[in-house]
Amino acid sequence: MKRFYKQTGVDEGEGGFRVLLDGKPMRTPAKAVLVVPTRALAEASAAEWAAVPDKAEINAAHLPLTRLAATGIDRVVARRAEVIADTAKYAGSDLLCYRATAPESLVRLQQELWQPLLDWAAERHGARLVTAEGIGFVDQPEEAKARLHEAVSAHGDLALSALYNLTHTAGSVVIGLAVSERRLDAADAFAAAQMDELYQVDRWGDDPLAEKHREGVRRDIEACARFLALLENARLRG
Incomplete structure (x- = not known):
């Protein structure tokens, strides 16, 4: 209209x-x-x-902010447990846990950018996730997954709308929680979520479709980060 x-x-x-x-x-x-x-x-x-x-x-x-609020009211309130589960399940396959074996510059970049976030999750939430090299799946400790589930569950309905979106876009519940708790701003969250893609762009150049996709990811992350910040203390359940 x-x-x-x-x-x-x-x-x-x-x-x-x-x-x-x-x-x-x-x-x-x-x-x-x-x-x-x-x-x-x-x-x-x-x-x-x-x-x-x-x-x-x-x-x-x-x-984007209105859409997140409306989604929280229309969909999260009625399906809160499902949304929590769909967000927290990323703890079992979090982007930050899967590391390259080569080239050395990428291995080093992942360690420098991603490991501090995993260390933060371990310290802040008691969720010590396991990393793996290559594409083989790694089982995460049940305790770590439970701690991250608790951290997701602490969010109110509207905050869950943004946290789910952010986690899904980034492929990482650790990144989502780090943004929610002001450990990461939107720019740093985008850099962490898109690190592999940005590394390849630096080496081989870009193409219009990939660039358009990344811009959409950037906008989504920025909107979710701003939404969570504007919720202020109401971000968490009372």
Whole structure:
């Protein structure tokens, strides 16, 4: 649909803050009123709607924060246990645990960039994941997977929407949690998630399709990181 409203705003309502379009509370695709727990997130979402050009087609690319909030309300609330499980399962195959055997420069780069994140997960959450060389699958300790499951479960419904998206995009629940807990910013999370691809670009050059895909990954990570930051203390369940 095309832009149909003239003004956007925010007000405080039952359960949090609402985004207003021409004075009326906006609704999610499932027709629930979009209510978020912080004014900062509501204002950022309203700013997305305000930035849509007049008479332009409205699509998800214009509204990444609104989309994450609506997904949290419409889908995560009703399927919370499933979303937690689908996010935490990445602990069993986390990107950071699979290391190259050659060339030496890539091996060294993975060690320098990825190992500190695994060390952080071990220290912060008691989740000591095992690394492996090559493409062979490695079984992760049950205790480590359980600790990361607990860390995911601590997030509120809206935060889970972003954490799932971020984990899926990065291929790493450790990266997702590190962003949520401000251990990584969006740029560093992108660099960690795309390290192998960026290494190959440096060596062999790029192509338009790969570049377009990486730009989509960058935007997704940036949106999720910003969303989690705007949730402030409401990121975790009370």
